[in-house]
Amino acid sequence: MANRQPETFQYRTRLPGNRVYPGAHAGRMVSSGQLFKRHEPLIAYPDPRRIDLRASVLDMFGQYRVRVYQQHSVIEVMLLADMSASMNSGDTNKLQMFLDCLASIAESAFSYGDSFSFIACGATVEPRYVLMQCKQHGTILSLINRLQTARFAPQHPRWQDTLPYLPTSPSLLFLLSDFHYDLSILKPLLHRLRRHDVVPLVSWQRSEYQDLPEWGLVSFQDSENRSSRALFMRPALRRKIVQSFAQRRRQLQAFFRALGSEPLFLEDSYNAAQLQHYFLTRTA
């Protein structure tokens, strides 16, 4: 993992950032830039290089007018990850996907010069697995190393615990989870998510619904509440399971569309091209 160069993707945010530091994304700040925004008095923006003579002559109060441009500014990229046991159950694929996703998003953020924050939410938010406003590759690598041996809590994530860590200014927020829980536990998070540009990443494994065996007995144990159920697999039942996942997919789409974002389903493995495609086709 650590020795592989993570794939990157290009992203853009729908919400203009309001950070003062110049960066790569259109923001609300006005200063030097390419896109003309408006005229301001010289007193407000004391930059004599940008005095617009024509505007100054036409000014009815005889003041000097200065052209100000939209400044591209940095945004904060944040990955809010579900660290419940279901994210790391069964095969090693899931953890790999989790880490790939983390590395790729961090690397992409760094390529824009944006800062990257990471919050893992399991039974609680563990400070060990929290990164705030990070800009160093090394920190990401050590976080990934720590996560490789991390214990994923066998219970649904307590999203409300992440509230103190969430940024106040509009950010690009990736929400990585399998959403294998009652969506009502996301409720405490929702009103804070509305001010951010949220990209829900749904991490599913095909082996859990599409690649189930046609025939045979199988006993499934819930990775979070440890209860188990035996199933007599047969084509009809497999079809029902696939249908129930399809229904869940529609339910998730409806839920996040109501929030103003489209969920992205990552199946089996992380692929940066999928995110790239997501951002390219996203309207607005």
Next chain:
Amino acid sequence: MLAVDTPLLLAGLLLTLLPVFNNGIRPTTYPWLAILPVDPLSSVISMLLRLCGMATIAALILGLAGLHRTEQSRERIGYGANIVLLLDRSNSMDNTFAGKTPEGADESKATAARRLLTEFVKQRPHDLLGITEYSTAPLFVLPLTENKQAIQAAINATATPALAYTHISKGLGMALELFADQPLSGSRIVLLVSDGAAAIDPDSELQLRQYFKQQQIRLYWLFLRTANSPGLFDKPQDARDDNAGAMPERYLHLFFSSLNIPYQAYQAESPDAMRQAIADINRLEHAPLHYRERIPRQDLSGLCYLSATGLLALLLTVKFCEVRR
């Protein structure tokens, strides 16, 4: 009644609770069970698997503990009688009705008796039969039993060559003894099969009279008369011969008649006459009979192991149906 040899092992029955917690299928972790659709068939199969597991463990434990059914007796009611066959095993029984040693197709009296008694026994499924024999001394063969196989074997055993003389009083004594500790139910019959008689000494006579009275016996005497020998009902021509020594048959008959018990004598001079006599008895003796049938202890551990094997085979098959991932 069911019982076990080692009750301590029954503590192992607690192990039957194991399948409640584990249905034996290796669990696969799954992120969220709630998303799986409800499947009644799977629940039924899972429950059956658990029950199978429980039954298997229970059967094995019961087998180990030595489950058995204790010896029991069952009260039964049949139409029949308690019959004691008192067979004469004196030398003369090995002769034919003509008094000769049997040659070729000839049938000795013993053989004829055996054959007819076999048929008689077959016709009377509910009787309790006992067999005693007598010769010089009484021979105890079989107590009163309903085991037809044993009775048949005892009758067949009379095929061995006969013994010496005829000592009827002791034989009768032993035959009556067989009824001594039996409950009074159904009619009690002594069927005396002999081809001769002997004088009964006064001591024995007194004793026999007492026994016959006490035990409420019905007596049938099947007298196989050899040709030219004195019969039961013959009167001596000479008054001097009219004594027990000279005519034991007549005197034994008189003794039996004087007992004041239901008594019937048949004097058979050929196998056919003998058959007639036996058919007669067969017809007469059909009174309701209460008796207790003993059922021996029955070991059920084999059955336990057998069912455990069957169940284990079933569970193994299920194990092979399990999905390996």
